[in-house]
Amino acid sequence: MAENKDLDIKVEYITRVEGHGDIVVNVKNGKVEKCEMHVVESPRLFEGMLRGRSVFEAQHITSRICGICSCGHSLASIEAAEDALGVTPSAQTIKLRKLLLDYEFLDSHILHVYLLAAPDILGVPSFVPLIKTHNAVVRRALRMKKACNDVCDILVGRHVHPISAIAGGFTKLPTPKAIDDQISMLEAMGEDMAETLKLAATLKFPDFHRETEYVALVSDDGEYPLLTGDIGSTDGKRFKKKDYRKATNEFVDPRSSAKFTKLSRESYFVGALARFNLNYDKLHPEAKKVAVALGFKPVCHNPYLNTVAQVIEIVHCYHHALGILRDLKKNGVDYSQEIVVGVNEKGAIPVRAGNGVGAVEVPRGILFHNYETDAKGIIKQANCIIPTNQNINNIEYDMTKLLPEIITKSKAEITLALEMLVRAYDPCISCSAHYLNVTFTD
Amino acid sequence: MTNVPITATKPKVAFFDFACCEGCQLQVANLGEALLDILGAIDVVEFREVMSEKWDKDYDVVIIEGSITDHHAEERIKKIRARSKVLIAYGACACIGGVNGMKNSFELDEIRQYVYGKDFKLFDSVKTRPIHQVVKVDYFVNGCPIYPPELVEVIKCALRGLPYTVPDNPVCVECKLNENVCMYDKGVSCLGPWTKGGCNSWCTSNGNICYGCRGEVKNPAKNAAAEVIGKYKLNADLIKNKFDMYNKCKEGDINGGK
Numbered sequence: 001m002a003e004n005k006d007l008d009i010k011v012e013y014i015t016r017v018e019g020h021g022d023i024v025v026n027v028k029n030g031k032v033e034k035c036e037m038h039v040v041e042s043p044r045l046f047e048g049m050l051r052g053r054s055v056f057e058a059q060h061i062t063s064r065i066c067g068i069c070s071c072g073h074s075l076a077s078i079e080a081a082e083d084a085l086g087v088t089p090s091a092q093t094i095k096l097r098k099l100l101l102d103y104e105f106l107d108s109h110i111l112h113v114y115l116l117a118a119p120d121i122l123g124v125p126s127f128v129p130l131i132k133t134h135n136a137v138v139r140r141a142l143r144m145k146k147a148c149n150d151v152c153d154i155l156v157g158r159h160v161h162p163i164s165a166i167a168g169g170f171t172k173l174p175t176p177k178a179i180d181d182q183i184s185m186l187e188a189m190g191e192d193m194a195e196t197l198k199l200a201a202t203l204k205f206p207d208f209h210r211e212t213e214y215v216a217l218v219s220d221d222g223e224y225p226l227l228t229g230d231i232g233s234t235d236g237k238r239f240k241k242k243d244y245r246k247a248t249n250e251f252v253d254p255r256s257s258a259k260f261t262k263l264s265r266e267s268y269f270v271g272a273l274a275r276f277n278l279n280y281d282k283l284h285p286e287a288k289k290v291a292v293a294l295g296f297k298p299v300c301h302n303p304y305l306n307t308v309a310q311v312i313e314i315v316h317c318y319h320h321a322l323g324i325l326r327d328l329k330k331n332g333v334d335y336s337q338e339i340v341v342g343v344n345e346k347g348a349i350p351v352r353a354g355n356g357v358g359a360v361e362v363p364r365g366i367l368f369h370n371y372e373t374d375a376k377g378i379i380k381q382a383n384c385i386i387p388t389n390q391n392i393n394n395i396e397y398d399m400t401k402l403l404p405e406i407i408t409k410s411k412a413e414i415t416l417a418l419e420m421l422v423r424a425y426d427p428c429i430s431c432s433a434h435y436l437n438v439t440f441t442d
Numbered sequence: 443m444t445n446v447p448i449t450a451t452k453p454k455v456a457f458f459d460f461a462c463c464e465g466c467q468l469q470v471a472n473l474g475e476a477l478l479d480i481l482g483a484i485d486v487v488e489f490r491e492v493m494s495e496k497w498d499k500d501y502d503v504v505i506i507e508g509s510i511t512d513h514h515a516e517e518r519i520k521k522i523r524a525r526s527k528v529l530i531a532y533g534a535c536a537c538i539g540g541v542n543g544m545k546n547s548f549e550l551d552e553i554r555q556y557v558y559g560k561d562f563k564l565f566d567s568v569k570t571r572p573i574h575q576v577v578k579v580d581y582f583v584n585g586c587p588i589y590p591p592e593l594v595e596v597i598k599c600a601l602r603g604l605p606y607t608v609p610d611n612p613v614c615v616e617c618k619l620n621e622n623v624c625m626y627d628k629g630v631s632c633l634g635p636w637t638k639g640g641c642n643s644w645c646t647s648n649g650n651i652c653y654g655c656r657g658e659v660k661n662p663a664k665n666a667a668a669e670v671i672g673k674y675k676l677n678a679d680l681i682k683n684k685f686d687m688y689n690k691c692k693e694g695d696i697n698g699g700k
């Protein structure tokens with residue numbers, strides 16, 4: 001009987017998420033005693049290693065926090081560095097950075113929807129069996145993933161650890177041919193995009209709801225804010241990027257030694273669903289059409305549907321990227337803005353002591369970088385708060401509400417439901433730059 | 443060199459990651475449909491990031507990403523090595539320590555405390571080591587990230603039991619072939635003269651400097667380097683500091699560890 005059920009679940013190394021994570025659940029006599037998500041981090045100590053490095057190297061180093069989010073980390077890092085230095089990027093630079101971010105979203109969301117989440121929904125352990133049973137789908141996924149990677153290679157030299165996007169601007173600007181190539185590669189993806197939407201319409205997700213606070217960038221202009229804007233929340237909070245600590249309120253939870261974040265209530269959610277809930281009106285019309293067709297409306301409180309919000313963002317970023325490219329084609333690129341910086345040994349960029357914050361939406365949610373630099377541009381203090389760190393608290397509250405609702409199911413079904421929940425957040429645990437580890441209790 | 447016997451069954455291959463950004467395994471996913479050809483020739487039995495399946499027998503080939511940065515990792519890689527016929531280390535983290543090595547520039551407890559605060563001892567951490575300083579490595583694929591065509595080449599060699607020699611020419615050779623204007627002539631310093639090529643001068647062809655991610659060439663043209671430093675009036679400390687970004691883990695550099 002559910003009332004006096006005992007349950008002991010420990011899923012080690014949740015597969016198909018970036019990084020390493022464990023779920024620990026303990027139920028005694030039908031009462032949830034423990035429901036936690038642990039992060040098993042290999043200590044890489046990025047924030048510590050940044051000290052003593054030039055702020056002009058920060059992008060190169062922090063890009064290596066996470067391969068999947070390397071463009072996002074680069075952009076947050078660049079913003080923090082420029083803020084510390086007092087550099088204002090040109091309109092063209094901002095446009096190209098937005099394009100880069102669109103590519104990052106496309107690439108990461110496609111990987112998540114197809115390779116990491118779809119196997120659950122199709123009821124197989126991984127995409128490998130799908131090679132036999134759903135060969136066309138796997139081929140499409142790999143083709144799309146590669147196309148996103150390739151356009152990004154053209155734009156910044158490499159998708160995994162971009163080369164030409166640095167503090168100050170770009171070391172190489174796309175030639176007219178490079179712009180044409182990107183346009184035709186994206187256009188060639190059109191059919192696969194349509195098929196992806198058909199697939200998305202068939203996906204079924206567990207019915208689970210928990211009201212929480214959603215946090216993402218917000219803005220006063222009409223553009224879906226991914227790079228610029230303020231920090232906002234569905235509970236009506238709004239802060240300048242500089243005041244990011246007021247939004248994150250990091251605290252150590254006595255249950256474990258992990259650092260959690262919260263804002264207006266016990267936990268908050270960052271990621272595609274948060275952006276969708278806050279900025280639905282600003283989505284590209286094509287993306288809105290898809291949301292309507294899928295019957296998906298803000299404010300949505302089902303975390304499993306983060307995957308659907310990602311599908312909608314795939315459509316948004318696809319069209320937004322094409323818009324930027326067509327604009328660049330029409331209005332041309334100002335090549336005089338190409339820069340040579342190195343570690344600024346020639347003083348190409350004036351340096352001052354400063355304290356800079358970068359806050360950028362990356363596929364998994366809002367990402368913060370903060371550097372304090374001396375008069376020579378050497379980093380003295382560094383702080384990074386990644387989306388997954390912010391979500392862990394929310395995931396645990398979700399699990400705690402979900403568990404009693406599904407307690408009568410088999411252990412295998414419960415385990416899968418919890419794993420799917422964690423995977424819906426698309427957690428990127430390897431980049432938990434300072435996520436505290438946990439001592440295990442059995 | 444251990445040979446993988448060509449048998450009727452497909453070779454069992456597994457991917458494992460240690461402290462890293464997982465960017466090198468993404469490079470594998472970025473091969474696109476070409477990946478299916480490789481997958482057709484092998485049986486991938488473990489690949490945590492994309493598979494839930496686990497395997498409890500021996501492996502023909504294991505492909506290792508990341509550095510060894512804690513005791514648990516050290517035990518884990520030793521166990522994996524004991525079950526594997528051939529071990530490939532891929533990416534700078536695994537081959538030379540990569541960016542994780544910058545940690546070794548600090549006093550270990552100091553940097554741990556900086557990041558984790560007063561409870562830092564709860565989070566095990568040892569000096570960063572590349573894989574070969576802990577267990578024997580049969581093949582190296584350099585780069586941060588790896589250059590995908592090279593990985594495919596190495597996997598083919600490993601499956602056929604053929605040796606693969608890492609090219610030992612400096613990045614400058616490829617950079618000149620690509621007709622780039624040298625960064626030194628643009629007034630900034632570049633580690634190309636000291637760094638193993640094989641990446642098709644990836645960074646310098648995109649207007650940035652080389653940071654030495656593929657490791658040092660065996661016999662850097664010391665004189666040429668000194669000449670460069672002299673000619674361009676460079677600060678030798680600046681160059682050394684740059685080197686430390688990827689190449690800090692050189693102490694005790696013996697394949698298989700001590």
Ligand code: SF4
Nearest residue numbers: 463465533534535586
């Ligand atoms: S070598 Fe570079 S790309 Fe590869 S895992 Fe390490 S940090 Fe990531």
Ligand code: SF4
Nearest residue numbers: 614617624625632634
């Ligand atoms: S020093 Fe750098 S830029 Fe100059 S040729 Fe060598 S690799 Fe190219």
Ligand code: SF4
Nearest residue numbers: 641645652653654655
């Ligand atoms: S140019 Fe240098 S830093 Fe860039 S990929 Fe090649 S070896 Fe690595």
